[in-house]
Amino acid sequence: MEKIYSEILEETLFINRLSSGVVCYIIPKARYVEKQAMLTVKYGAADRSPLPINGAIVDLPSGIAHFLEHKLFEDTEKSLFDQFSALGANVNAFTTFNQTSYYFNCIDNFEENLKLLTRFCQNPYFTDENVEKEKGIIAQEINMYDDTPQWRVYQNLNVAMYGKEHPLAESIAGSVDSIYGITKDMLYACYNTYYTPANMALICVGELDPYYVSELAERYLIPRESYIPQISFSESYGIHERYISHKMPLATSIFELGFVERERNDPGFLMAIGKILPDIIAGDSSELHAFMFHETLIDSTFGIDYISGSFYGQSIFAGYSRSPRAVSNLIINEIERLRKDGINPRRFESIRRKHLGRLVRASNYLDQICNSQAELFTRNMNFVQYVNAFQNLTLADAQRRLNEHFIDPALSVIEPI
Amino acid sequence: MIYVIPHQKFKTAVCCALLRQPLNKETATANAVISQILGQGCAKYPATTQLESVLENLYGAIFDCQIVKKGEQQIIQFYFEGLEQLFLQGCELINEIMCNPLIVNNGFSPVYTSNGLFQTSSGITGRINNKGEYSRLRCIERMCENELFGIYADGYLEDLRRLNPNNLLAHYNSVLQTASLDVFCICDTHSETEIRQYFDSNLSDLSKTVNDKFIPPASVVYSEQDYKIYSENFDSTQGKICMGFRCNANPASDDFFSLLLFNELFGGAGASKLFTRIREQESLCYYINSVYYRMKSIILVQSGVAHENFDKVAELTNQVAHDIYDGRFTREEFESAKAGLIKRFISLQDYHSALLEFYTTQYMLGDMNTPDDVLRRISALTPEDARRVPMYLDTVFTLK
Numbered sequence: 180m181e182k183i184y185s186e187i188l189e190e191t192l193f194i195n196r197l198s199s200g201v202v203c204y205i206i207p208k209a210r211y212v213e214k215q216a217m218l219t220v221k222y223g224a225a226d227r228s229p230l231p232i233n234g235a236i237v238d239l240p241s242g243i244a245h246f247l248e249h250k251l252f253e254d255t256e257k258s259l260f261d262q263f264s265a266l267g268a269n270v271n272a273f274t275t276f277n278q279t280s281y282y283f284n285c286i287d288n289f290e291e292n293l294k295l296l297t298r299f300c301q302n303p304y305f306t307d308e309n310v311e312k313e314k315g316i317i318a319q320e321i322n323m324y325d326d327t328p329q330w331r332v333y334q335n336l337n338v339a340m341y342g343k344e345h346p347l348a349e350s351i352a353g354s355v356d357s358i359y360g361i362t363k364d365m366l367y368a369c370y371n372t373y374y375t376p377a378n379m380a381l382i383c384v385g386e387l388d389p390y391y392v393s394e395l396a397e398r399y400l401i402p403r404e405s406y407i408p409q410i411s412f413s414e415s416y417g418i419h420e421r422y423i424s425h426k427m428p429l430a431t432s433i434f435e436l437g438f439v440e441r442e443r444n445d446p447g448f449l450m451a452i453g454k455i456l457p458d459i460i461a462g463d464s465s466e467l468h469a470f471m472f473h474e475t476l477i478d479s480t481f482g483i484d485y486i487s488g489s490f491y492g493q494s495i496f497a498g499y500s501r502s503p504r505a506v507s508n509l510i511i512n513e514i515e516r517l518r519k520d521g522i523n524p525r526r527f528e529s530i531r532r533k534h535l536g537r538l539v540r541a542s543n544y545l546d547q548i549c550n551s552q553a554e555l556f557t558r559n560m561n562f563v564q565y566v567n568a569f570q571n572l573t574l575a576d577a578q579r580r581l582n583e584h585f586i587d588p589a590l591s592v593i594e595p596i
Numbered sequence: 597m598i599y600v601i602p603h604q605k606f607k608t609a610v611c612c613a614l615l616r617q618p619l620n621k622e623t624a625t626a627n628a629v630i631s632q633i634l635g636q637g638c639a640k641y642p643a644t645t646q647l648e649s650v651l652e653n654l655y656g657a658i659f660d661c662q663i664v665k666k667g668e669q670q671i672i673q674f675y676f677e678g679l680e681q682l683f684l685q686g687c688e689l690i691n692e693i694m695c696n697p698l699i700v701n702n703g704f705s706p707v708y709t710s711n712g713l714f715q716t717s718s719g720i721t722g723r724i725n726n727k728g729e730y731s732r733l734r735c736i737e738r739m740c741e742n743e744l745f746g747i748y749a750d751g752y753l754e755d756l757r758r759l760n761p762n763n764l765l766a767h768y769n770s771v772l773q774t775a776s777l778d779v780f781c782i783c784d785t786h787s788e789t790e791i792r793q794y795f796d797s798n799l800s801d802l803s804k805t806v807n808d809k810f811i812p813p814a815s816v817v818y819s820e821q822d823y824k825i826y827s828e829n830f831d832s833t834q835g836k837i838c839m840g841f842r843c844n845a846n847p848a849s850d851d852f853f854s855l856l857l858f859n860e861l862f863g864g865a866g867a868s869k870l871f872t873r874i875r876e877q878e879s880l881c882y883y884i885n886s887v888y889y890r891m892k893s894i895i896l897v898q899s900g901v902a903h904e905n906f907d908k909v910a911e912l913t914n915q916v917a918h919d920i921y922d923g924r925f926t927r928e929e930f931e932s933a934k935a936g937l938i939k940r941f942i943s944l945q946d947y948h949s950a951l952l953e954f955y956t957t958q959y960m961l962g963d964m965n966t967p968d969d970v971l972r973r974i975s976a977l978t979p980e981d982a983r984r985v986p987m988y989l990d991t992v993f994t995l996k
Binding site: 189210213325429464465479499530535537540543 | 723
């Protein structure tokens, strides 16, 4: 078992590759009463390669990974929610473009809960009837997202950035139409292809003995052969549309201005610099932010982020605004100015310091550690490497990335009806 | 009152000051704007980006000033969270922000004021951007039309017009005189006595303002009648429904434990009866949950459903409430609910936010029970306790 210490976080990470192929990450947290375990699979909404079903190669409807996540909570005997509840645990799951994660949170019965989590994740039980029944529930979930402006504006941004045919341009949950085409056989095909030990990690956080947890994981996670198809879609680095708009019942327009990631190597570096640069450009302490705020161009909903997965990345500036185009132009001009005048070294340090402090703060919370390690697993990284990436950044990196990354902007806007 | 919650595990410490007043329609908007003004800076850090730069250099410490509605109180909350060793600097910052605002010609800074007015109006008009939250707010507004709880703590558009830097400052000065000010700290390195001394000798402005004036508890309205239905039309794909139940309860008595149990069985947990009945059995929704507002003795149920199913979901929800009240739940469901509650109250200690919520509520209700006391009471609950407090469905609000 590998043991890595982070001086900044004052946390130790234990990593063990189990004989089944599952990577097990354990982060002991002294004096915490809760314990959390997450089983994560490198399989998400963007994995849509056609698969063989009953002798034919079949295209899979959008939303199938998310549907599978819902249906894995099906048991022959009784509701899994009730079984976890009887063990004093909460259980839940989520699907992203790259991963599907299942987790529980408990105080007692850690072993029993882990046994239950690993059991249901390794024993799918799909019937025509239980698949049909889920469609009404997921249709309501999709309708909920459709009414959420933040989801719509982001999905449209992806259409503008990558084009309609790209897996990122589809909603993670699919559409009401697409999910009605999902069958039991498709779910089994996806499960058997992707839910293999070589594609999974188990992350455990809490006051736990890493050797004991590792032993449990070894016992409960069963080896299985696998062939995992590579994601096959053409990568395109250009923007498809510069501007995309839509209407919804809103008080003011909502917008997302995005810049597409063109690099693939060194994900730790890309994520760390990705978090810092938008903050330098338009973060809370920037002159630009103060100006836009005072001109009533942005309000407290304005936010910035760098979102990434194993095959994509994007810097995003977002919020409600009476004039998204004006905000967009101001941000683009500010990037241009920083290219010319250079980034103030003191400001670079100060923002880096802020992000390091926020990482320390996040390590107060078991769920944040768990989520972050699960996401990093899809990039073949651990959180100590992630924290170190922030420390290794230089001003020259930041200056270079201004030129290389912030090139083609795409603006997605949803206007009030 | 200065209250210190010790801990031994977090890497960050919290200082949270609460300026509490009874909700009042006349002054709600002014208070909301003031919270937006104060959060921008102070006499010591007047320039617009200065406060944010200070926080950045304190390793990304978090500071915000916002309005919180708790029961029938409107609270201006000052919250600092930063690395443990920066705790005293956080207290100082709150002292500066709260007691030494940036003043220009006997008023708040005109720049901060115009920003604050815009932010407040933007928050108010933006309520409709979140359909679920909008439905919750409208349900409360209609249900508690003639009670203080029906007042919007983030203000009213029509009241913004008459506010200016001078009358806002005058109002703030009177708030500092009349409001109750309590400071809650979550901190490892300093004892309550040390913190009190530090406040007395270094933060005299804040220290002399600290007082715990009596604020009457929220009214409990209970007169069973047929529920009222309100609906609004939007061009939404999914309908939202919010249902308000009234409970005949005293929040600082044993009623609290009964309602905790009732709500856990009802819709307060992942595997509650509403989830099982309406989602798992009927496939009518993706989410449905109930929240118990202890300070006001009401329970709100929220869900997103197809427009044509509003009536069905309202009826089923009411039915589930009656089922529990009539004792139609299994021993297993009861034991799960109890285990869920025990877990929740043990887990408090792992979260800053949960600790703050627990201790501030206990303090405001004059309830002396500690988390351990609460756990003892929960452990002693019997199935009969879920049926002790009478309740009825008062209001259904739907958004199409």
